[in-house]
Amino acid sequence: MNKKGLSPMQKALVRRETISAYLFLLPALIFFVGFVIVPMILCLVTSFFSYTMTEFRFVGLENYFKMFQDEIFIKALVNTVLIVVVSVPAVTVFSLWVSSIIYKLNMAACSFFRCIFYLPVVTGTVAVTVVWKWMFNKYTGLFNYVLTSTGVVDQPVSWLGDSKTALWCIILILFTTSIGQPIVLYISALGNVDQSLIEAAEVDGANDMQVFWKIKWPQIMPTTLYILVITTINSFQCYALIQLLTSGGPNHSTETIMYYIYYQAFKLNQYGYGNAMGVILAIIIAVFSALQFKVAGKGND
Amino acid sequence: MKRMSPYKTISVVVIAVLAVLFIFPLYWILTGSVKDAAAINAAVPQWFPLAPTTDNYIRLFSNPALQWLFNSVFMAVMAMILTCITASMAGYALAKKRFVGKQLLFSIFICAMALPKQVILIPLLKEMAFLNLHDNLWAVILPTVGWPFGVFLMKQFSEGIPGELLEAARIDGAGEAQTFIEIVLPIIKPGIGALAIFTFINSWNDYFLQLIMLNSRTKLTISLGIAKLQSEMSTDFGLIMAGAALAAIPIITIFLLFQQYFTKGITMGAVKG
Numbered sequence: 164m165n166k167k168g169l170s171p172m173q174k175a176l177v178r179r180e181t182i183s184a185y186l187f188l189l190p191a192l193i194f195f196v197g198f199v200i201v202p203m204i205l206c207l208v209t210s211f212f213s214y215t216m217t218e219f220r221f222v223g224l225e226n227y228f229k230m231f232q233d234e235i236f237i238k239a240l241v242n243t244v245l246i247v248v249v250s251v252p253a254v255t256v257f258s259l260w261v262s263s264i265i266y267k268l269n270m271a272a273c274s275f276f277r278c279i280f281y282l283p284v285v286t287g288t289v290a291v292t293v294v295w296k297w298m299f300n301k302y303t304g305l306f307n308y309v310l311t312s313t314g315v316v317d318q319p320v321s322w323l324g325d326s327k328t329a330l331w332c333i334i335l336i337l338f339t340t341s342i343g344q345p346i347v348l349y350i351s352a353l354g355n356v357d358q359s360l361i362e363a364a365e366v367d368g369a370n371d372m373q374v375f376w377k378i379k380w381p382q383i384m385p386t387t388l389y390i391l392v393i394t395t396i397n398s399f400q401c402y403a404l405i406q407l408l409t410s411g412g413p414n415h416s417t418e419t420i421m422y423y424i425y426y427q428a429f430k431l432n433q434y435g436y437g438n439a440m441g442v443i444l445a446i447i448i449a450v451f452s453a454l455q456f457k458v459a460g461k462g463n464d
Numbered sequence: 465m466k467r468m469s470p471y472k473t474i475s476v477v478v479i480a481v482l483a484v485l486f487i488f489p490l491y492w493i494l495t496g497s498v499k500d501a502a503a504i505n506a507a508v509p510q511w512f513p514l515a516p517t518t519d520n521y522i523r524l525f526s527n528p529a530l531q532w533l534f535n536s537v538f539m540a541v542m543a544m545i546l547t548c549i550t551a552s553m554a555g556y557a558l559a560k561k562r563f564v565g566k567q568l569l570f571s572i573f574i575c576a577m578a579l580p581k582q583v584i585l586i587p588l589l590k591e592m593a594f595l596n597l598h599d600n601l602w603a604v605i606l607p608t609v610g611w612p613f614g615v616f617l618m619k620q621f622s623e624g625i626p627g628e629l630l631e632a633a634r635i636d637g638a639g640e641a642q643t644f645i646e647i648v649l650p651i652i653k654p655g656i657g658a659l660a661i662f663t664f665i666n667s668w669n670d671y672f673l674q675l676i677m678l679n680s681r682t683k684l685t686i687s688l689g690i691a692k693l694q695s696e697m698s699t700d701f702g703l704i705m706a707g708a709a710l711a712a713i714p715i716i717t718i719f720l721l722f723q724q725y726f727t728k729g730i731t732m733g734a735v736k737g
Contacts, residue, residue, distance in 0.1 A: 177562065177563075177564075180561055180562055180563055181561075181562075181563035181564050183557075183561065183640045184557040184561035184562075184563035184566075185557075185563065186640070187553045187554060187556060187557035187561070187640075187644070188553070188554045188557050188558070188569070190549065190550040190553060190554070191550040191551060191553065191554035191612075191614075191615050192554070194546075194550060194606065194609045194610035195573070195576070195610050195612055195615075197606070197610060198588065198591070198606050198607040198609075198610035199576055199581075199584070199607070199610045199611065199612065200572075200576070201587075201591065202584040202587035202588045202591060203576070203579070203584055203587075205584075205587035205590070205591070206583060206584050206586065206587045209587065260475075261479055261482075264472065264475045264476060264479055265476075265479060267472075268476070274723075276479060276483055277727070278720070278723065279483040279486055279487055280483070280486055281719075282486065282487065282490060282716065282719075283486060283489070283490075285665060285669075285715055285716055285719040286489075286490060286712045286715070286716060287668065287669040287671070287687055287711060287712060287715060288669060288671050288687075289671055289687040289688075289690050289691050289708070289711060290493060290687075290690065290708035290709075290711045290712040291489060293493075293690060293691075293694055293704050293705070293707075293708050294489045294490075294492050294493045294496070294705065294708060295489060296694075297492075297496070297701045297704070297705070298489070298492065300699075300701075302505075303504065303505050303506075303699075303701065305492070305509055308507075308508065308509055339486060339489075344730060347727055347730050347731065348730065348731060348734050351727075351731040371469070386734060389734045392578070396578070396580055399580060400580050400581075400582045402582060402672050403671045403672055403675075406675075407691060407694065421582055424583070424586075428586045429586075429676070434586055434590070437586050438583075438586055438587065441583030441584070441586065442583070444580060444583055445579050445580055445583050448578075448579070448580055449578070449579075452578060
């Protein structure tokens, strides 16, 4: 609407509506500004300071330079990217496959499976992680019992204590707690695909594969994009699993950026340095999300 | 109905097997929580607890586990109520009102949502210390309410309110508050249900935020309490499983009761605005 063409009466109406709109928005804005925007700004500002328990001194970009000479940070970055690169495609493909099968079953079976795959999310990271920790235990864990008794391995494996296996254990648990939401989303998206298009294609003799790729896939693309972005954000922020299972060890082999930020800020009181790494993490996530929009958005519109 | 192809049949069987594997950790928590030390540490695992015992639960309640449970409930309920109030009001305004700065405000909400919320925890902790809320459950509740997902979700639900109804109410001389309570709220009720259950579960399980904000033993939530027990007695798996069961059972019950609302919330939140 063009403001210039408004009569004084209409202007008064617009003003009245603006005031009432902001009154409705006010409670949410207080919380949003107070506990999201303000900390975000503080995070950015203090990342340029040497900020510890005793010191608060402007150092410019020093924290940012320091980061890329910090071997543990580099290791954490590599691990984090590895987790994302493995888990995001695995979660997306697996949940699409499961959804494409179960959404065609009858209602009861479909909601039953959807519920089962969502349960690890609801159960909560801590409860899920402690039971996995027990199952991975070298002496009393299920994995070693099953694998030694079936002869797959001859010696019990220290799953979480070995730098070759620990990160993969974490990726596995992350996977089981990440697919619930994508499956719910895909089932709903597949159910909304225009049925008349599918029928028309089948009349024209298209097989299941062709129907899927030519008709359903383009229509569920926005959902795929959303799933890619949320799974990426969640995988980048992987923290609780690491803290509860391995504390970043052995030998920093399961260190992630989020875990290292926590370690620097709350164990070593290096708040400025921690915030600088947080800023970099946010930028990396933004770049990944933008890339996914670019790649997945192609051919969509 | 078409006959199922062999590919479909095999897939369904594979998915059924996977479903059993997915449910297994939960089964292992529940059965582990009633096993005695001998059964927990047995070289050959007891697939089914042969001599169930309540010993683990007795030891669990020698810790302030009930207090932890109460803290979790209080935190999640408060976050849920405040989020529902603030988000339904804001969502309605964003969807149905024309005002200066609407587009900008909505873009800011969306951008904030795409950022990783965990990176602001350090300044958030400082802010809570400044507000004298450190080691206080409100330090967990307030940031949960501030997170813009609820506003976004309620905007999606409010788009469906017919404009004519609002117009009619205005002509009848209904005030803003009256219109909101009598016309808007009944229409967006399913949305509020979805947001309520979503906020409750997310807040209950937001371990990292709780970990940063809460310290003293009586202030812990149930998730933190279990993590604490694990760090103190890392091989007492019976006790830890009892704790995990205590943390998981209430939230799973709530999820199963309100599943429809929950699914709706997840799907609506994904629709592009």
